[in-house]
Structures are given as C-alpha cells and as structure tokens.
Amino acid sequence: MEFRYLGNSGLKISEITYGNWLTHGSQVENDVATRCVRAALDEGITTFDTADAYANTVAESVLGEALKGERRESLEIFTKVYWPTGPKGPNDTGLSRKHIMESINGSLRRLQTDYVDLYQAHRYDTETPLEETMQAFADIVRAGKALYIGVSEWTADQIRQGHALARELGVQLISSQPQYSMLWRVIEGEVIPTSRELGISQIVWSPIAQGVLTGKYQPGQPVPEGSRATDEKGGASTIARFLNDDVLERVQRLRPIADELGLTMAQLAVAWVLQNDNVAAAIIGASRPEQVSENAKASGVRIPQDAMRRIDEALGDVVERDPGKTAEGAPRTRAA
Numbered sequence: 610m611e612f613r614y615l616g617n618s619g620l621k622i623s624e625i626t627y628g629n630w631l632t633h634g635s636q637v638e639n640d641v642a643t644r645c646v647r648a649a650l651d652e653g654i655t656t657f658d659t660a661d662a663y664a665n666t667v668a669e670s671v672l673g674e675a676l677k678g679e680r681r682e683s684l685e686i687f688t689k690v691y692w693p694t695g696p697k698g699p700n701d702t703g704l705s706r707k708h709i710m711e712s713i714n715g716s717l718r719r720l721q722t723d724y725v726d727l728y729q730a731h732r733y734d735t736e737t738p739l740e741e742t743m744q745a746f747a748d749i750v751r752a753g754k755a756l757y758i759g760v761s762e763w764t765a766d767q768i769r770q771g772h773a774l775a776r777e778l779g780v781q782l783i784s785s786q787p788q789y790s791m792l793w794r795v796i797e798g799e800v801i802p803t804s805r806e807l808g809i810s811q812i813v814w815s816p817i818a819q820g821v822l823t824g825k826y827q828p829g830q831p832v833p834e835g836s837r838a839t840d841e842k843g844g845a846s847t848i849a850r851f852l853n854d855d856v857l858e859r860v861q862r863l864r865p866i867a868d869e870l871g872l873t874m875a876q877l878a879v880a881w882v883l884q885n886d887n888v889a890a891a892i893i894g895a896s897r898p899e900q901v902s903e904n905a906k907a908s909g910v911r912i913p914q915d916a917m918r919r920i921d922e923a924l925g926d927v928v929e930r931d932p933g934k935t936a937e938g939a940p941r942t943r944a945a
Contacts, residue, residue: 610653616783617808626656628892646675648898652905662692669719691731704734704742728755747778759784765799789813798932810889819848822878828857862923879907
C-alpha cells in the first residue's frame with residue numbers, strides 16, 4: 610500500500626481508502642462488514658471514511674466496532690456531517706452550529722474514538738451563514754475532536770470561500786471529497802485547479818462508477834441479480850445515470866486495455882483516478898472481503914500515457930465533463 614499527503618498538511622493517508630457508504634448497516638450484514646474492514650487492514654489500508662448519515666448513523670457504529678482493538682494512532686478515520694440523522698427533526702440536518710456540535714459528539718461515540726482525523730462538510734448548506742459553519746468547525750479542531758477539516762461536493766467558489774475563512778480562523782481545510790471516475794470528470798475543469806492553488810487534495814468517491822467500470826453490466830442485457838443496480842436502498846438510483854447501452858458498450862472497450870496491463874477492469878478504474886496528482890486517495894467500498902483485496906492491488910500501479918490516451922479514445926463523448934454538474938447536483942435547501 611502506498612501513501613500520499615493530504616493537501617498541504619503533514620498527514621499521510623493510504624491512497625486506497627475504505628468507505629462504507631451503501632454497505633455497512635444497509636446492504637451487508639455486520640459480520641460481513643467486519644470481515645471487509647479486516648481485509649482492508651490486511652491489505653495495508655489505514656484510512657477509513659464514513660458519515661453520520663450512512664444507514665442513519667448505523668454505518669459509523671459498525672465501523673467503530675470493526676476497528677475496536679486496533680492501535681488508534683495507526684489509523685486515519687474520517688466522517689462527515691450535513692444530511693439528516695436520527696429522527697430527522699428541524700435541527701437534525703445542515704451545517705448550523707447546533708447540528709455540527711451535536712453531530713461530532715454522536716460520531717465520536719459511535720466510532721468509539723476521542724477524535725477523528727478529518728471532519729467533512731458533506732454538502733454546502735445554503736441556509737446557514739458560512740461564517741457560522743466554519744467557526745463551529747474551528748472550535749471542534751481546537752477542542753481536539755477533529756485534527757483537520759474538509760468538504761464534499763462543494764463547487765470551486767465554495768471551496769475558495771471556505772478555505773479563506775478557515776485560514777482566518779487558524780485551521781486547515783485540506784480536502785475535497787467529490788465523485789470522480791473515468792466516466793465522471795466534472796471536477797477537472799474548476800475544482801481541481803482551485804484545489805491545487807489552495808493546497809487541497811481530492812479524496813474521490815465512486816472511482817468505479819458504482820460498479821459500471823467493472824464491466825459486469827452488459828449492453829442489452831438485464832442487470833445482474835444482487836448487483837448495486839438492484840438495490841432499492843440507494844444503490845439503484847445512484848448508478849442509473851450510467852446504465853445506458855452507449856455507456857456500457859464504451860466501457861467494454863476498456864477490457865483489452867486492462868488485459869494488456871494485467872489488471873482487472875476495477876483495478877484499472879481505481880488506478881486511473883490515482884494518476885491525477887491532486888487525488889490523495891480513491892475510496893473503495895465492498896460487499897465482500899475479496900473485493901477489497903482485489904481493488905487494493907491498484908495501489909502503486911502506473912498506467913502508461915499511451916494507455917491513458919486509449920482510455921480516452923475508448924470512452925469518447927460518454928464522459929461527463931461539465932463542471933456545472935457539481936452545483937446542479939447540490940441541494941438547494943436542507944434535506945428534511
């Protein structure tokens with residue numbers, strides 16, 4: 610396993626990070642989730658990403674239990690705040706000082722730790738002054754409950770404003786967590802250049818495009834039984850944008866490239882996002898321990914420039930590059 614610095618901080622994280630969105634406390638039983646975490650540790654993964662909203666707080670509890678007994682100083686644990694949790698009352702959502710302060714305490718309790726290495730704003734809150742949000746984050750860092758702060762799915766302008774306020778408050782905003790894959794490159798136009806300028810790294814989610822880049826979804830064929838596309842708890846809706854024959858046919862053109870490099874399709878997809886020097890880590894999820902072991906082997910892979918060019922040619926115009934998609938997909942008001 611190789612490690613990279615997170616932003617301009619001195620914190621190193623494993624370039625393959627294990628995340629438990631849509632799996633722990635939802636798609637898989639707790640014993641399987643624990644085996645997936647153990648597999649991650651066996652592969653040298655030290656960085657774990659979760660959020661209080663995943664399975665309405667259950668995912669954090671499962672991760673905390675799975676990591677019990679590990680040396681805390683040898684792990685990097687990330688979580689997030691924004692989406693509704695608990696009974697989903699009027700203050701159980703957003704980035705108000707009240708919700709942030711209550712949420713960090715709940716996350717630490719569920720994760721069975723005194724601090725998280727990175728605390729992230731899961732989305733931008735249009736209904737709370739940014740100054741209030743950043744002051745709350747700064748207070749959490751000063752209290753020792755988080756070491757660093759980050760954001761997820763913020764636009765370039767929002768990142769710039771948040772970074773400026775963080776500097777004024779004497780804390781480090783060092784990361785952005787966006788969706789990024791061969792098929793979804795919307796951060797390349799604005800978010801990545803801004804982040805490079807400010808000393809912020811990307812921790813990217815969905816590097817395999819919800820499983821589409823594994824090649825298991827075939828054009829003109831029904832989706833495989835038990836796949837994410839059949840999961841009505843959230844998986845099916847997130848993968849839907851990629852499930853058209855044009856995209857699926859283009860993805861099949863990647864198979865010869867993966868074969869020539871001695872990689873699985875999934876390993877090629879994970880290695881591809883890691884070629885970007887602004888990406889500190891690719892988050893992988895799993896419903897089986899074997900998936901963790903397979904995808905972790907993308908660490909350290911260097912894809913030749915000729916193969917990178919052929920990937921672009923194979924995918925052609927099915928790649929989404931519009932930087933406006935980040936703002937388009939953001940909540941206009943707080944979710945209830």
